[in-house]
Amino acid sequence: MIIIGINAYHGDSSACVLKDGQLVAAVEEERFRRIKHWTGFPSLAIRYCLQEAKCELSDVDYIAMNRKPTANFLRKIVFGIKNRPDIGLVYDRLKNAKKWISVNEHLSSSNFGSDFSGEICHIEHHDAHLASAFFASPYSQAHVISVDAMGDFASCAWGVGQDEEILRNGTIYFPHSLGAFYTTLTQYLGFYNFGDEYKVMGLAPYGNPTHIQEMRKIVNLKSDGNFELSLDYFNHHLKRTGRKWDSGMPTDGFLVTSQLEELLGPRRKPADDLCNDHMNIARSVQAMYEEALWHLLRHKFEQHPIRSLCLAGGCAMNSVANGKITQMTPFEKVYVPSAAGDAGGAIGAAYSVWYKNGGGRCAPMDHAYWGPEFDAAAISELLDAKESLIRRANCSIRRSEDSDGLAKHVASAIADGKVVGWFQGRMEWGPRALGNRSILCDPRRADMKDILNSKIKRRESFRPFAPSVLREAVANWFEQDDDVPFMMKVFQVRAEKRDEIPAVTHVDGSGRLQTVSRDSNPLYHRLISSFAAQTGVPMLLNTSFNENEPIVCRPEEALDCFLRTNMDVLVIGSYLIERQP
Numbered sequence: 001m002i003i004i005g006i007n008a009y010h011g012d013s014s015a016c017v018l019k020d021g022q023l024v025a026a027v028e029e030e031r032f033r034r035i036k037h038w039t040g041f042p043s044l045a046i047r048y049c050l051q052e053a054k055c056e057l058s059d060v061d062y063i064a065m066n067r068k069p070t071a072n073f074l075r076k077i078v079f080g081i082k083n084r085p086d087i088g089l090v091y092d093r094l095k096n097a098k099k100w101i102s103v104n105e106h107l108s109s110s111n112f113g114s115d116f117s118g119e120i121c122h123i124e125h126h127d128a129h130l131a132s133a134f135f136a137s138p139y140s141q142a143h144v145i146s147v148d149a150m151g152d153f154a155s156c157a158w159g160v161g162q163d164e165e166i167l168r169n170g171t172i173y174f175p176h177s178l179g180a181f182y183t184t185l186t187q188y189l190g191f192y193n194f195g196d197e198y199k200v201m202g203l204a205p206y207g208n209p210t211h212i213q214e215m216r217k218i219v220n221l222k223s224d225g226n227f228e229l230s231l232d233y234f235n236h237h238l239k240r241t242g243r244k245w246d247s248g249m250p251t252d253g254f255l256v257t258s259q260l261e262e263l264l265g266p267r268r269k270p271a272d273d274l275c276n277d278h279m280n281i282a283r284s285v286q287a288m289y290e291e292a293l294w295h296l297l298r299h300k301f302e303q304h305p306i307r308s309l310c311l312a313g314g315c316a317m318n319s320v321a322n323g324k325i326t327q328m329t330p331f332e333k334v335y336v337p338s339a340a341g342d343a344g345g346a347i348g349a350a351y352s353v354w355y356k357n358g359g360g361r362c363a364p365m366d367h368a369y370w371g372p373e374f375d376a377a378a379i380s381e382l383l384d385a386k387e388s389l390i391r392r393a394n395c396s397i398r399r400s401e402d403s404d405g406l407a408k409h410v411a412s413a414i415a416d417g418k419v420v421g422w423f424q425g426r427m428e429w430g431p432r433a434l435g436n437r438s439i440l441c442d443p444r445r446a447d448m449k450d451i452l453n454s455k456i457k458r459r460e461s462f463r464p465f466a467p468s469v470l471r472e473a474v475a476n477w478f479e480q481d482d483d484v485p486f487m488m489k490v491f492q493v494r495a496e497k498r499d500e501i502p503a504v505t506h507v508d509g510s511g512r513l514q515t516v517s518r519d520s521n522p523l524y525h526r527l528i529s530s531f532a533a534q535t536g537v538p539m540l541l542n543t544s545f546n547e548n549e550p551i552v553c554r555p556e557e558a559l560d561c562f563l564r565t566n567m568d569v570l571v572i573g574s575y576l577i578e579r580q581p
Contacts, residue, residue, distance in 0.1 A: 001064045001357065002055055004046060005350030008103075010067075011037045011194055011250040012343035013432075015045035016370070017053045018348070018350045021359045025052035025430040028343050028372040031553040037194050038550075040247030041103075043110040048372060049085035050112065053117050053255060056106070058114035064121045064353040065103065066345030068186045072153040075173060079153075079237075086239045101425045119357075125151025126313070130168065132348030133310035134161035135355070136365035137335040143306055147293070148313035149179025150236075151342070154185075156226075156296075159383075160304055164355050170300075175237030176228045178292055179315050180205070181219055183254040184234060185285045189278055190268035194250045201320050202463040204286040205508035207279030214263055215288035225299025227292045252505040274462070290328070307332040312348070316340035316488070317431070319512050323489035338368035338430035338486035367520040368434050368486055371427025379573045381581040382555050393563055394580045402522055403574075410571055411530035413578075414442050414540060418568035419455055421545055423558040424523055428551070432487040433544035434514055435468055435524035437551045437558075441503065441541040443467055448503035448541060455566035456547055464512065465541050467504035471515040473538035477501075478513065487514040488573050503541050 003018040005026075016026035025048060030036055032044035050057060079085075096191045107116050123131075129146035145158040155177035159168035165242055182197050191199045220228045233243060234257060242255025256267050297309070311322065311329040316336050325334050328419040337344050351362065381398060384391070390397060400406035414420055414542055420440045428434045439456065441448050449465055466487055475481035480493040490512045498505045505511055532538040544551045545558060547565055552558045555572055562570040562577065 001062075001354070001359070002053060002060045003064055003345035003350045003353050004049060005064045005066070005348070006042060006046070006058050007066050007342050007346040009039060009042050010342050011039050011245070012044070012341055013039055013042040014343040014346045015042045015049050015337070016346045017049035018354055019053050021354050021362050023347070023362070023370065025049045026339070027372065027427070028339075028429075028550075030550040031371065031427065034550055034557075035249050036550055038248065039245050039250045041106040041110070043106070046110070047112065056114040057112040057116050060116060061118045062121055063103065063107075063116065063118065064123055064346075064349035064352045066123055066342070066349040068122040068124040068152055071124045072121075072173065076153055079174070083238060085237065103205060118157055121349070121353050123352045125345065126154055126157035127166075127168065127352060128345040128348035129312040130159060130161070130166050130310075130348065131155060131351040131355075132344040133312035133316075133335065133337050133340070134166055135351040135362060136337050136347065137310045138165070138364040138366070139145035139308040139310065139333070139335065141306055142308035143300055143304065143331070143333070144310045144312075145296070145300065146313040147311070147315035147378075149177055149183060150174050150242070155179060156486070158296075158300055160306065161310065163576050164359070164361055172226055178219070178227065178233060178289060179313070180255075180287065181229060182238050182289055182315065183252055184236070184260070184282070187252070187254070188260060188264065188267045189257050189282060189328040190270045190272060192270060194252060198317070199460065200282045200285055201318065202460070202506075203279055204320070205463060205506055205510070207276065207281070209287040209393065210280040211264065211284035212287055215284050217263065219288055219292055221292060221295045225296050229357075233257055234265065242402050252342045258392040281565055286320060289315070289318065290324065293321055294557075297325065297331065301330045301462065304454045305330070305371050306385060308335070309333065310335045312337060312340050312344060314341045318487050320490045320510070323491050323510075326480070326482075333358070334489070336486065336488040337365065338428070338432065338434070338488070340488065341431070343430065343486045358524060363437070363474050366485060368430050368432070369426040369429045369436055369495055369521070370429040372553055373426040374516065374573075376573055377463070379555050379575060382559065383575060383577075386540055386559060389563070390577060393575050396580060397575060400576060401573050403526060406571070406574060406576070407523070407526040407530040409576065410527055411534055413569050414440055414531060415534050417442060417445060418453065419566075421553065421558060421562050421570040421572075422527075423545065423552065423570070423572040427553055430486060432514070433542060433551055434485070434487065434543065435516060435521050437545040437553075438468075438542045442463075443501040443504040443539055444535065444537055446502040452543065456572040457543065458548070464506040465504055465543050466512040466514065467501065468514045468516050468524070468528060468542040470525065470532065471517045473532070474513070474515055478511070484513050484515045484517075485517070485520060487512055489513070500537060501539065504539070
């Protein structure tokens with residue numbers, strides 16, 4: 001059985017392929033289109049998945065979509081009658097829904113070389129999120145919760161997973177949404193790009209939760225564990241905001257209301273300087289989100305005292321909150337997939353179809369390396385073609401004879417303060433670079449954050465950089481000891497270790513770590529081990545290999561990024577390209 005899973009006509013369009021229940025490939029369309037969060041039909045991602053599965057479109061039995069336009073139809077009608085939203089908003093929603101229904105037209109126009117004759121299955125948005133978390137997890141039984149902005153007229157859903165089945169037993173419907181709350185306050189703070197919520201998370205530790213009482217006026221916690229928004233402060237449910245979900249980079253439109261400004265004061269404009277009050281509001285927003293999440297989780301645990309939790313949806317990208325779950329709730333184990341947001345819905349939709357057709361339990365996803373890979377011949381051909389350009393940039397090219405020697409040499413370069421582009425193996429699935437498409441630096445240098453921003457990243461100074469840590473060393477450096485393979489949890493660095501790794505320790509003493517095991521990524525583990533042998537520090541600063549663009553996918557993009565920035569070393573397969581002094 002071959003199943004293609006798709007997230008389309010939405011931010012982070014993506015595709016995956018299951019072959020007899022085993023994941024073969026998964027990739028976001030943005031990596032091919034080179035436009036962040038690309039929305040539209042993921043034709044290039046589908047093409048890659050077909051190639052990796054060695055099949056034609058005509059061989060595919062099912063195409064699984066992570067949206068069901070008919071879901072909650074009566075609720076939509078009743079809401080429209082009661083609230084009379086702007087006709088433009090209704091038109092936009094109907095236009096988007098029509099795209100999901102006309103998938104066959106997009107398949108036919110994408111020139112896949114053969115026709116699709118299987119069945120198209122529409123999986124309700126949150127069912128797909130729940131499946132993406134539970135069926136990829138190592139747990140046979142767990143609570144499963146999806147927390148999102150909105151999908152199929154719902155923002156939150158929960159249930160209990162048991163072996164090959166998820167029993168969904170609750171939903172919070174549109175327009176009440178923690179995702180809408182966080183996005184609206186993100187815009188209030190002057191961050192308007194799609195996906196900018198992580199900037200609020202980075203800013204929050206610089207402030208104090210002095211506005212928590214105002215936040216509690218915006219988000220109301222109910223006795224049954226649920227939450228509601230005070231809708232006077234929002235417009236996402238009534239007005240056409242300028243939201244765009246056509247092919248290209250998505251936008252959420254303008255969500256800040258005059259009522260919100262009356263409560264909190266004038267909004268910050270993107271060009272305005274950040275002041276202490278902005279930092280305090282950011283901290284209050286994060287505190288309110290955590291308060292609502294703990295409230296929800298504790299209540300669900302009381303109903304079913306199962307101590308494992310799987311978390312998905314766009315809000316599951318809140319790594320700060322994720323890292324506190326085992327401290328603030330009765331849950332002892334927490335699994336968050338590498339693509340917890342809407343891209344991951346492609347895998348969830350595919351899993352849902354697999355299990356509905358009697359499939360057995362799939363292997364858990366303990367790594368994220370499901371994207372394109374390029375062999376030594378392809379890399380060698382590129383470097384031969386670009387050799388004169390590389391030499392003119394005053395760079396040397398050489399090939400390492402063995403992986404141990406490569407690891408030792410690169411570790412020494414990092415220990416000497418060099419900024420290294422690291423391009424290896426299959427590309428990561430999800431938003432995080434996890435050691436195959438990474439930029440690597442020395443975490444011991446207090447000035448490394450400024451060096452990175454001046455040489456390559458050019459991002460806000462308040463945003464932290466993250467460490468990749470040997471799994472076996474986590475307990476010695478962090479206050480919690482857990483598997484975090486996808487960089488989806490923030491832990492406190494041990495107080496006595498913070499001065500040793502200032503480049504990856506945030507202002508509040510935390511770090512958003514990735515744990516690296518020998519089994520999941522042997523070469524990356526070997527590199528960090530070599531650095532540890534030379535310095536005594538079993539981790540590297542790891543950030544995504546890009547410069548205000550999607551993470552690099554192909555060798556050509558890695559080389560181009562290296563040459564147009566001030567990166568010191570590029571390691572691409574077994575080749576080393578180094579700038580000469």
